Amino acid sequence: MTVSPTLRRHFPDGVFASDCPSRVVLDHVTSKWGTLVILALAEGEPLRWSELRRRAEGVSEKMLAQTLRMLEADGLVHRDARPVVPPHVEYSLTARGDELAQRMVPLMDWIADHAPAIVSDAASAAGAAAATR
Template identity: 80%
Template sequence: MTASPTLRDFFPDAVYSSGCPSRVVLDHVTSKWGTLVLLALSEGEPLRWSELRRRAEGVSEKMLAQTLKLLEADGLVSRHARPVVPPHVEYSLTSRGAELAERMVPLMLWIVENAPDILADAEAAATSR
């Protein structure tokens, strides 16, 4: 029986090294708000800032602005400003962002399906201490 490939097969120690550039990107895309913004934009339609803020319920204005700037700088999100008054700005995924979001959706589905059991297990463990 052949073992499934691991990260080490492709990147010996690199992703585990503190200097690996993947850690910066990992931090941006797996932050709570980064993940929620990418998933909201993965549904296909460009979204305005206020729509994103409603979708990612609980995000502060500061955190949403910071998250969008990071994801835009990383080449995952595009910002489209229309020259009208008041300004009309929409956000959408770049092709790289769409590719990433496509991989994140199955992970999010797994999390949603398993969250109740995981939280119940964590609560049970906390009460048994």
């Protein structure tokens, strides 16, 4: 497999360079919570805080707030705060976030298809390694 012309055009020194700006974005969108938030919002409808928290089971309030702020600052998530009492805030993907999600969904499909076997194989290998000690 060869490096794509797009990567060479945007990052002539390569995405492997420690100072490559792609690393910042990669860190944000491929973090566990960043990926799950993007995928939850990719389902179409804007979601409120509590709905996102339910969709991304296990995320703490602190991590969800941090993830949403980061994705909003990156221009991937739109925050719509309505001036009502009680406050009503909804989150949705921006056009850029939607474009990213369209690329992430096939990766997550592959992961969902292969995760059971990968986890099982890893557990078997760990068990075998422990038995030989």
